[in-house]
Amino acid sequence: MSDIDIKRISYLAKLKLPSEKEEFYSNSLKDIIKWVDNLKKVDTSKTEPLHNVTEKTVSIRNDEVSKSNCVDDVLSNAPERAQNFFKVPKVVE
Amino acid sequence: MSNNWEMVIGLEVHAQLKTSSKLFSSSPNQFGSEPNENVNFIDSGMPGMLPVLNFGCIEMAIKTGYALNFKINKYSVFERKNYFYPDLPQGYQISQFEFPILSEGFINIDSGDNQKKIRIERAHLEQDAGKSIHDIDPKYSFIDLNRVGTPLLEIVSYPDLSSADEVINYMSSLRQLLMYIDVCDGNMQEGSLRADVNLSVRKKGQELGTRCEIKNLNSFKFIKQAIEYEFQRQINIIDGGGEIEQNTMLFDTSTGETRAMRSKEFSHDYRYFPDPDLLPVYLSQEQIDKIKPSVGELPQDKLNKYLDNYSLDKDIAKIIITEKQNANLFEKMISESNVKPKFIAAWLVGDIFAFIKENNLEVNSLNDKTKDITDLLRLISDDVISNKAGKEILPKVLNGEGKPSELVKVLGLEQVSDSGELEKIIDEALVGEEENILKFQGGSDRVLGYFVGKCLKATKGKGNPKLINKILLERLNKK
Amino acid sequence: MKNSISQIKKALIEKKISVSELYDEYLAKAKSGNNNSFNLVIDRENNISSINDSQNRYDNGNPLPLDGIPLGIKDLFCTKGIRTTASSKILSNFIPNYESFVTQQLLNDGSIFIGKNNCDEFAMGSSNETSYFGPVINPWKNKNSQKDNLVPGGSSGGSAAAVAEGSCVASMGTDTGGSIRQPASLCGIVGLKPTFGSCSRWGIVAFASSLDQAGPLTNCVEDAAYILNSINKHDFNDSTSSNHQREDYLTDINNSLEKKIKIGIPSDYLEDVSEDILNQIDNTKQALSKHGIEFIDVEFKTTEYALSTYYILAPAEASSNLARYDGVRYGIREDGESLDDIYLNSRTKGFGDEVTRRILIGAYVLSAGYYDAYYRQAQKVRRLIKNDFQRILNDVDFILTPTTPNEAFKIGDKLDPISMYKNDIYTVPTSLAGLPGISIPSGLSKNGLPLGVQFIGNYFEEKTLLQLAALAEKELSFNE
């Protein structure tokens, strides 16, 4: 097992770990990854991955519109809104 | 010296599909609505909401498969592409990754005088993101999720393109095909068709260089500008001893320049994995076959038909097939009348299209006037009226000012085709023209034109030129 | 006062009690309870019209299947107009404008909700200690150390404690790797995890989509059948919902099973287990043998890989499912200079330690360079585990296992995540295979604490599974 780059992982997960906790999580992750490493022993060369135990869907929609809610239903929990928009600090690209 | 350099370009084209509802929710798929009007709990990524696939999107993908010569896959899988963005409510985009619905297609494009085959690696279905509006307030952005979940077909070409012109030709061909099969409205301004351009440069014959991706170009003009700028930018870097960094670029439409997007602390890692809320899509051959008839005639089929069955000139045929609505109008006129297709085609690409352009009309808006148009064309081809008179009446017919036959009468434009009357006029015209008659008999064809003109003038332009011609020749040869 | 649903309905039909009186008894208990089993108790006013409607139906002689029955609902089910938090700070102000499919069925059948049960944050935990609203206390005490507060198990710990303490007749829980069965076992009640795809996930705050399954926590097996009848329906809006023909789970539940049945006991599950646990299996075996049921030893080949598989797949799905909590559209927003800061601060402060840990694990196992070694490998092993179960279920009708490796432990006792994860050793494999499992109380430990056994059936065979469990329950019933 290679070393865990906790900064990169928390960046991917959009988390800003306080520096004093970085080591805590880093060690914890190392332990868990080491613990699950036993899977590498299993021969799966002839096995297909299983995404889900149900393998065939019965839910495919026809292309039809239904409006089941109003704008306010979607915005009622917004921390900040302006008219019918969600409002956030300016995004710079 | 940039003429030692060549560009290598691959295109990722995002086409919005013209479905009624979204890819995974039943909200309306509609442009130009009030903010957040077309958003439901699925689109806004509320806790516990689940996607349900819209089969309309699968049908449109299959049609595209036929039109772009793809292999249509019976097994495809939706995966999650994980990244954070304010316009992306779920924190991931549902897309296809390892198993796309279409793979290995191609189209032929014009390249100079030749055709070039552009190979297409794959096309997959995915969700569009929402939109942030940055210019209302200096400190805030406003988020409108209406576009969230709009179905996109991302069409990914191989790096087979090697000039801005080829890229434009490729894009127009794609646009033409997608509009023909009625899966995309082709409106680039509204973002219905957008291109990511992957460009690298190399000295002729050398290995591929490092590529940069210019994101989200939504007009032919910008595509051309961006390519030319980026081509030169990369050459300059290498000529200056530098190296190209693999980057995602934005095209600034105001300056015509490309620039790297705000550099990220770490590179992207989308962590694709099969969406556990959705199961793989299995299609039967029967389901795929059933969709084939709805593909209809493609531009190339029409071109062949026009050349072989209607003997059109290639240039004219090409103009007619550019858009399906042109071809539809043309074919409607053929089926409704017995005017020669070639004659119809000439008028269509000439005066009729000119009228449409001048008046800023949709081609489709003439669909209910085809009977009048062909009636008029009939009058012209039967020599009831002259070409010139036809040109005069056409705009009035197109404006709905009256039926062609009535207009001809009202305006007094009927041709004189009575040979007795014409003979009289011609005989008068030949009086005192002995010298010219001798010239004609001496072999000067130019004199014939002179006589025809003189006779036409005498009929005040209403004489049937063909008939005049015929009678004149008889008279002259007898003398 | 632990009456069953059929007893309560009888009393309501015979007018020995009114719907309102019944509701008030449970409401009072829920309000005065000090086990922290509810995140929110619904105001009486909000339920008045439901109570009246229900009473009217009794008066008119046409009550619905669950009419007037006071239920608890795990705070993971979105309930329209009622705060739904997933026991997380980040959702602590969230009021959905929609009702989950499952709770809608329960409402349609006349039940009345007492409140939202505490649970582990986003259902991630096996002791209900990760809740933003504090740990739930198990109503049971260790007879040798009465003062200690014990965990109820998790993640549906509030549901289990509420049913055990009598503040609701039954509660809806969810089970991803044992979150219904394990707390049911530690609180001495019945917990059923139906086959994956039986009960719609629509409107349930997602933890791991390919594993999450709703199910009841009840006082008895018959009550579980009552609830299952209501919630086990095809839902077009959940693409993983099965459309097989559902049975009536209540009729014939107390009839003996028609054919002669065979139960497998996996010997590999019983290595290194305590005497307390072994006793549960022995009790059950003895009790059922009297009914001509045959027991045979079976052996899994994949047991030692189940937890590893689970702790790769569940966090992977969770890391993505929890990406939507960003402080933009709902939930708690923490201040920040830029939008990116808002994201970072809201998420970092909004999630507790265990949730953060699992998001990190998930992001790691899906990231470039590790995907094949961890995530894809785990998906492959998951297929092997499923095949392993199918192999064994070809030979036997059911499988009998302990539900948990130990009795309820002291709050704060297990600090190390891996030893916590090992609590689910007997429940996780079933979840990975998507099979139904039910835990029923089977006896008391030396410390006088409840323990349970788990019966596992074949896909969608909840009907016979419940019949078997009802039979075992009759034989094993113990007094508090």
Ligand SMILES: [Mg+2]
């Ligand atoms: Mg791209």
Ligand SMILES: [Zn+2]
């Ligand atoms: Zn895309």
